[in-house]
Amino acid sequence: MRAYRELFAVPGVRSLAVAAVATRIAAPMLTLALFLAVVDAGRSYAVAGLVLTGFAAALALSVPVSARLVDRLAPRRILLGWSAAHLTAYAVLILALATGSSIGVLVTCAVALGASAPPAGPVVRATWPAFVPSHRLQTAFALDGVVNEAMYVTGPLLVSLLLLFVGPIVVVGVAGLVMLVGILLLVRTPSVRPRATAERRNYLGPLSTGQVRLLLVMIVCDAFAFGAVVVAAPAAAAEADSPGAAGLLVGAVSLGTVLSALVYGTRPRATSLGRQLVLFHAVSALVVAGVSLAPTLLVLGLALLAVGLVGGPRDTLHQLALGEAAPTQYRTEAYAWMGSAMWVGYALGSGAAGQLISLAGDDVDVAFVAAGGVTALAALLSPLVRSTRESAVAEGAQA
Structure with missing residues (x-):
């Protein structure tokens, strides 16, 4: 450490x-x-x-x-x-x-x-x-x-x-x-200082930047998947006549997220943000969709732990990419929109999962598959992410 x-x-x-x-x-x-x-x-x-x-x-x-x-x-x-x-x-x-x-x-x-x-x-x-x-x-x-x-x-x-x-x-x-x-x-933190700037502003703020909009869409997709999992996991526990395991199943995701984020924070940044986001979103999509194949609650818990293990680095990358993409004078607002995007995605995912499970005759697998599909959409968008540092290098090469 x-x-x-x-x-x-x-x-x-x-x-x-x-x-x-x-x-x-x-x-x-x-x-x-x-x-x-x-x-x-x-x-x-x-x-x-x-x-x-x-x-x-x-x-x-x-x-x-x-x-x-x-x-x-x-x-x-x-x-x-x-x-x-x-x-x-x-x-x-x-x-x-x-x-x-x-x-x-x-x-x-x-x-x-x-x-x-x-x-x-x-x-x-x-x-x-x-x-x-x-x-x-x-x-x-x-x-x-x-x-x-x-x-x-x-x-x-x-x-x-x-x-x-x-x-x-x-x-x-x-x-x-x-x-x-x-x-x-x-x-009282010394670093929290006024950030007023004389630069010209517009009403859209950070939303005027294409990279910020792209990242927010991806965050909505990931939050959708999490919301769906939070609904589907307790439903799976209830279906297995073990409703008391619901908290453990959801907690497995959080545990995996905490552990992987801690480890990821110690690693050097080896590849570009876009490539890392592609990798973690693609693996996340496969893991989330694969949860539907879990034959027992124990295996389901391990699968949800794996979902969290992939999610920790991915969520860290979101913050890094958003911080680089947002203009300095809009950085705080950009992170506020990130929180709003997470709330929206979570609400959509939890609501959609409940409806899908009901329409499928209480089959929870359909919710996990849908969550994996939405995460796959984020994986398809990931190659479009470019950090400020990478863009500068590319412009220098063209010059």
Whole structure:
């Protein structure tokens, strides 16, 4: 792990990593705690799902807006201002839950909470290239991916632990406090500086760049596959009369992602981004589709572990490629659109998997095959990806 030791030796990396952990764990804590708090308030699971949908939709739509303001103005000012609004939305939502407010009020409060979420994730990702040497970026983004994946496992576990002592409404408040701590740590990171620029801007921002649009489409495809797997794996467990294995199956994907990203972060960048993306997407497509051939739950778990092992390096490459493709003045917004693309792909994949399984008479294999097919589409697009460094070399050769 020499690469990670050298990365943490860079001034500011430790504080940025801690800020990333705090801000990333808040979201999975909130989603589970909010779901349980709505049910605990006497509402149905359908209402709880509607509240979470309102929160997620507002979050996906609003973060690119706040990230654009970060690119144009002082990041610290935007983060602190959005955090103040976010804490207010937390307080109003908790009050609405405690007083038994109507469904409309709860959904509205959840939408306000999502709309006011600070763009912490995009700021962290956009900050890595600002102070980490270029030869350490692969390690930095691998670490970022590991933190992101690990927090989605750790967050629900922390909620379960807290529920032994307090009610779900209190845990919702704890999630808000964790986010606040993360933001305060982030704004104190020396590398989070104003990025205002005098360069001419346009309304499309990073979406005006073809390479950014291409990468976002590929990210939607990969998130689609993950969403389909998250639905199909529990369905397979239920079909095998082992519903308790659902969490283990989904966890196998996360475990594989964390392990492979950690290892990939220690490796030198040997080939071009495009070639690596082709390789990992092609292998991912074959592995995901091949999951449908698993004869037992044990084999299915091993196959899903393999899906994660391929996904870790691929997701790291996405961050590297997007950072190189996005113009500097739009970098934070580009990473915000990456998050939105992941939410969109996940929603499409989980929804499509549920419909396909139902139409196929509860045959879960069709969902895995569909997920593999969508990942194959990303593999076909991968050769079109060219990094800034590779483009410069090509232009030099032509000159």
